[in-house]
Amino acid sequence: MxxxxxxxxxxxxxxxxxxxxxxxxxxxxxxxxxxxxxxxxxxxxxxxxxxxxxxxxxxxxxxxxxxxxxxxxxxxxxxxxxxxxxxxxxxxxxxxxxxxxxxxxxxxxxxxxxxxxxxxxxxxxxxxxxxxxxxxxxxxxxxxxxxxMKDPVMFEVPRPMVTANGVEGSIMHVDHFGNLITNINRELFERAFVSNSYEVVIGEERIPKISASYDQVPEGSLLAIWGSENTLEISANLSSAARRLNIDERSIDGVRVLIRKEGK
Amino acid sequence: MxxxxxxxxxxxxxxxxxxxxxxxxxxxxxxxxxxxxxxxxxxxxxxxxxxxxxxxxxxxxxxxxxxxxxxxxxxxxxxxxxxxxxxxxxxxxxxxxxxxxxxxxxxxxxxxxxxxxxxxxxxxxxxxxxxxxxxxxxxxxxxxxxxxMKDPVMFEVPRPMVTANGVEGSIMHVDHFGNLITNINRELFERAFVSNSYEVVIGEERIPKISASYDQVPEGSLLAIWGSENTLEISANLSSAARRLNIDERSIDGVRVLIRKEGK
Amino acid sequence: MxxxxxxxxxxxxxxxxxxxxxxxxxxxxxxxxxxxxxxxxxxxxxxxxxxxxxxxxxxxxxxxxxxxxxxxxxxxxxxxxxxxxxxxxxxxxxxxxxxxxxxxxxxxxxxxxxxxxxxxxxxxxxxxxxxxxxxxxxxxxxxxxxxxMKDPVMFEVPRPMVTANGVEGSIMHVDHFGNLITNINRELFERAFVSNSYEVVIGEERIPKISASYDQVPEGSLLAIWGSENTLEISANLSSAARRLNIDERSIDGVRVLIRKEGK
Structure with a gap:
């Protein structure tokens, strides 16, 4: 075994x-x-x-x-x-x-x-x-x-929220490539955005769409993509989003990621 | 399996x-x-x-x-x-x-x-x-x-060249110990240098011979040796040739290694 | 096998x-x-x-x-x-x-x-x-x-010593967590300190006792503890004793650890 x-x-x-x-x-x-x-x-x-x-x-x-x-x-x-x-x-x-x-x-x-x-x-x-x-x-x-036994020890897991503006989530992990892996899953997104346009917001950055592959943006540019856990990831093509945004594992707790409805 | x-x-x-x-x-x-x-x-x-x-x-x-x-x-x-x-x-x-x-x-x-x-x-x-x-x-x-399928994607592999001066090659890899592994293989060398004397040249450095083991030169000194792939390696006894020569994986593309015939 | x-x-x-x-x-x-x-x-x-x-x-x-x-x-x-x-x-x-x-x-x-x-x-x-x-x-x-064959090559292994002041030993290894692992084993300690009070001394630091677990001292504080090899370890709760004491693998040779009898 x-x-x-x-x-x-x-x-x-x-x-x-x-x-x-x-x-x-x-x-x-x-x-x-x-x-x-x-x-x-x-x-x-x-x-x-x-x-x-x-x-x-x-x-x-x-x-x-x-x-x-x-x-x-x-x-x-x-x-x-x-x-x-x-x-x-x-x-x-x-x-x-x-x-x-x-x-x-x-x-x-x-x-x-x-x-x-x-x-x-x-x-x-x-x-x-x-x-x-x-x-x-x-x-x-x-x-x-x-x-x-009962009640094993747990830590609080941040959950994504649907708000009037869109969907708001947290960064759960920064991977080896500098991808920022969020807790916003695809099902939640699809329920919240049946017919709306949107943009992805992280810090001062705005990402106009969710890409279907890394190479849909120029080398070094930020993108958003559905990652391997079916949650939203913020990445940079052939580069590190973490370095680009100056975020690391120690600083993720304060960072919010928003998929914002257009016009909000 | x-x-x-x-x-x-x-x-x-x-x-x-x-x-x-x-x-x-x-x-x-x-x-x-x-x-x-x-x-x-x-x-x-x-x-x-x-x-x-x-x-x-x-x-x-x-x-x-x-x-x-x-x-x-x-x-x-x-x-x-x-x-x-x-x-x-x-x-x-x-x-x-x-x-x-x-x-x-x-x-x-x-x-x-x-x-x-x-x-x-x-x-x-x-x-x-x-x-x-x-x-x-x-x-x-x-x-x-x-x-x-046909024609899988390849990158160009640098090949060693026999010239009038000797044999000229490239660095293929810098290993964990700082050894510089070249593409000059032993057969090529032996064909080119049947009876000649030679020295090994890398950048400003000249290495007078190809050693049979690391410990044939003093600690920290550069040497040339036939490595585990039967190609020439530039090493430093109990030390790092890469650090000594200020070369790393990112800078190897421009570096040439020459086994030069004496008098050339 | x-x-x-x-x-x-x-x-x-x-x-x-x-x-x-x-x-x-x-x-x-x-x-x-x-x-x-x-x-x-x-x-x-x-x-x-x-x-x-x-x-x-x-x-x-x-x-x-x-x-x-x-x-x-x-x-x-x-x-x-x-x-x-x-x-x-x-x-x-x-x-x-x-x-x-x-x-x-x-x-x-x-x-x-x-x-x-x-x-x-x-x-x-x-x-x-x-x-x-x-x-x-x-x-x-x-x-x-x-x-x-006879007489394989050995290096000298530092041994702990029982002195009039107590037990004196060396640091054998600094582990991944910054724990300093000494050669003072528990049996030696127990023979030397049947009834005496003691303190643990390393450099300028004095540690008043040997703890039974890391969490018996505040976060970041130094402690002494019997480690996984049944030898004394100098640690810091949820932190690195090596960093705290500015010691690393390269500098351990000169460092002595003393379990000192009270009043000596």
């Missing part, structure tokens, strides 16, 4: 390798797939977003191991989430927030039999989460490892 | 992970191997070079998935190249240029049955190339997925 | 991919696991440390391939180390130093039948170490590949 790994451990330490060793000792048949490890340290919202953009594509039975865990060793609970046919293992700090928008079950990991014998104060990824993920991938029932 | 992945998607997004999920759903037996993902965005020549330095080492039946695709969603065709017993899937933008120096077949991917049901405008890696690679790795005949 | 890979080849070249291809051609059943590739070039002590923090977690039969090899092509020997049920392949330059603190066997790789046919002067990772690791993982006896 597949075990994916998503951490903020970077790529110049042995933390991920230690976790993989622990998994393979318990379940030699586990297939290990890296989601990403070069997140900015402690940024659990980034991890939540990346998980949100990848887990759906995996087969039934996949176990997703997420260790972005600034509260390791403290009060936060170690948990397992099940949703559909997939399982998720990690700290209860909000990193699984996007999973909670549909039916799921949450379990607190309580059975120390499925942890490493000695549990450190600083590396539950290796000592709790990796062995639990390995046992789940080997077929151990989730109910033997944890006990049902 | 092995599927390799080579992209410019970086290591802090979920794009590669989404592609891997898509592949594993279609062909759970696929073995996924990363070539590299931290190329500079949109630099298809870098991707072409890395593919050129790695595909030959893989077993028959390997499928190489290359997604450096600045023209995604536009006019460029999605293609499959077969060469020898290996297959290559990606955009027709020149990224497979080095494969075209021997017998190959090119196919345009036309059968939407082997794509994801919904194809986005921005992520053909996930929606076209990954599923096609997965189906190929599962044994689907290439002719069922694509139709034969 | 598992083959792990640990190199300083970075993530924007095809060197690691070439090695993986070589391994898979020889042993298609090999399971490849990356330890890390983004070490600073030529820093074999970093590689030694990462290996030290990961190999123990792997199953019996694992082959660890380590290619941090600034002396490639020169006099240094290619070697195999066996320790317990695991095997290690790489250059004899000290990268396996931490393995030599318990029973091990060392072999010089001498049988060219297990190398690639043509061995370059610059890439023994691909031409010697990868094929040897592949053959070992496929079950070839180590004695057929190499011959027993």
């Amino acid at each position: 597949i075990v994916t790994l998503l951490t903020d451990f970077g790529d110049s330490d042995a933390f991920v390798a230690a976790m993989k060793g622990v998994i393979l000792r318990i379940n030699p048949a586990a297939r290990l797939i890296d989601i990403a490890h070069n997140l900015r340290p402690h940024r659990l919202k980034d991890a939540a977003w990346l998980l949100n953009c990848s887990w759906r594509f995996y087969p039934a039975g996949t176990v997703h191991l997420v260790v972005v865990d600034p509260g390791v060793g403290g009060e936060r609970r170690p948990i397992i989430i099940t949703r559909g046919e997939q399982m998720f293992v990690g700290p209860d700090n909000g990193v699984f927030t996007y999973l909670y928008d549909a039916d799921f079950c949450a379990y607190e990991i309580t059975n120390s039999r499925y942890m490493r014998e000695e549990v450190s104060k600083t590396f539950h990824g290796r000592d709790i989460f990796a062995p639990v993920a390995a046992h789940l991938s080997a077929g151990v029932e989730v109910g033997r490892i944890g006990t049902r | 092995i599927v390799t992945l080579l992209t410019d998607f970086g290591d802090s997004d979920a794009f590669v992970a989404a592609m891997k999920g898509v592949i594993l759903r279609i062909n759970p037996a696929a073995r996924l191997i990363d070539i590299a993902h931290n190329l500079r965005p949109h630099r298809l020549k870098d991707a072409a070079w890395l593919l050129n330095c790695s595909w030959r080492f893989y077993p028959a039946g390997t499928v190489h998935l290359v997604v450096v695709d600045p023209g995604v969603g536009g006019e460029r065709r999605p293609i499959i190249i077969t060469r020898g017993e290996q297959m290559f899937v990606g955009p027709d933008n020149g990224v497979f240029t080095y494969l075209y120096d021997a017998d190959f077949c090119a196919y345009e991917i036309t059968n939407s049955r082997y794509m994801r049901e919904e194809v986005s405008k921005t992520f053909h890696g996930r929606d076209i190339f990954a599923p096609v690679a997965a189906h190929l790795s599962a044994g689907v005949e290439v002719g069922r997925i694509g139709t034969r | 598992i083959v792990t890979l640990l190199t300083d080849f970075g993530d924007s070249d095809a060197f690691v991919a070439a090695m993986k291809g070589v391994i898979l051609r020889i042993n298609p059943a090999a399971r490849l696991i990356d330890i890390a590739h983004n070490l600073r070039p030529h820093r074999l002590k970093d590689a030694a440390w990462l290996l030290n923090c990961s190999w123990r977690f792997y199953p019996a039969g694992t082959v660890h391939l380590v290619v941090v090899d600034p002396g490639v092509g020169g006099e240094r020997r290619p070697i195999i180390i066996t320790r317990g049920e695991q095997m290690f392949v790489g250059p004899d330059n000290g990268v396996f130093t931490y393995l030599y603190d318990a029973d091990f066997c060392a072999y010089e790789i001498t049988n060219s039948r297990y190398m690639r046919e043509e061995v370059s002067k610059t890439f023994h990772g691909r031409d010697i170490f990868a094929p040897v690791a592949a053959h070992l993982s496929a079950g070839v006896e180590v004695g057929r590949i190499g011959t027993r």
Whole structure:
């Protein structure tokens, strides 16, 4: 069975390798797939977003191991989430927030039999989460490892709003290419703009239409496009919209994106 | 069967992970191997070079998935190249240029049955190339997925020249250690310099001989050496020739490397 | 069987991919696991440390391939180390130093039948170490590949000292989060401080106690904690002790960490 790994451990330490060793000792048949490890340290919202953009594509039975865990060793609970046919293992700090928008079950990991014998104060990824993920991938029932719990920790997810002026949304993620990925989804747009003309507004910039491909604007120019998650993205052809607009992951919280009805 | 992945998607997004999920759903037996993902965005020549330095080492039946695709969603065709017993899937933008120096077949991917049901405008890696690679790795005949085509897009590959003065070549790649990898291959050199003395010239620097190992010159000194592709490399012992000569990937196009006959 | 890979080849070249291809051609059943590739070039002590923090977690039969090899092509020997049920392949330059603190066997790789046919002067990772690791993982006896040797190269490992004032140690590694990992282990501390009070001293800073978790101090504050290797770590809650103390991998050699008896 597949075990994916998503951490903020970077790529110049042995933390991920230690976790993989622990998994393979318990379940030699586990297939290990890296989601990403070069997140900015402690940024659990980034991890939540990346998980949100990848887990759906995996087969039934996949176990997703997420260790972005600034509260390791403290009060936060170690948990397992099940949703559909997939399982998720990690700290209860909000990193699984996007999973909670549909039916799921949450379990607190309580059975120390499925942890490493000695549990450190600083590396539950290796000592709790990796062995639990390995046992789940080997077929151990989730109910033997944890006990049902309520109200896992969530962060607030910004939602797009339909207003008299149009649709207003937020930037959820700045990707590697400098694309600004918003939460304005296509269905919402199509309901709100059945027959109206519109323009896309971000900061001082106005983008006259939503393009069908990057190359519909000149190199370096800003454009709006429906992205791979079916939400609006602000991009720049063969360039970086983030750099062009002087926006990065740290500054996205204050930025609003508006699809404005003409004449408003 | 092995599927390799080579992209410019970086290591802090979920794009590669989404592609891997898509592949594993279609062909759970696929073995996924990363070539590299931290190329500079949109630099298809870098991707072409890395593919050129790695595909030959893989077993028959390997499928190489290359997604450096600045023209995604536009006019460029999605293609499959077969060469020898290996297959290559990606955009027709020149990224497979080095494969075209021997017998190959090119196919345009036309059968939407082997794509994801919904194809986005921005992520053909996930929606076209990954599923096609997965189906190929599962044994689907290439002719069922694509139709034969002619004249795939190529970029011009600089060739070394034998002149009255010696052999003149270009820098093809600057590697992680700052080695400057040229296109002057050993056979050409040996034909041109049967009995002559020579020196290696790059910019203002003269290197008196071709060393047999890095440690034949003092730490930090420039040297020339036959590299792992059997072409001439300009290196610096325990240091970076690129930094020493103030050359990087962006500036290599103008730099000539000369193996000059003595007295010329 | 598992083959792990640990190199300083970075993530924007095809060197690691070439090695993986070589391994898979020889042993298609090999399971490849990356330890890390983004070490600073030529820093074999970093590689030694990462290996030290990961190999123990792997199953019996694992082959660890380590290619941090600034002396490639020169006099240094290619070697195999066996320790317990695991095997290690790489250059004899000290990268396996931490393995030599318990029973091990060392072999010089001498049988060219297990190398690639043509061995370059610059890439023994691909031409010697990868094929040897592949053959070992496929079950070839180590004695057929190499011959027993004595006295592999080691670097000096700093040891913690018990003094009249307390326990004095060194920083072994600065991790991705800026934690400073020392060589002061918990057993030594507990023997030295049966009944005494103490404080932790690093540079001008005094830390009054050893915390049980990061969140026992305010955000950004320094703390001391027993880390994942059961040695003392200097950390900063939700922040970087390295940045706070202006220490990095290059400057750790001069820094002493002291657990000082009260009143001394």
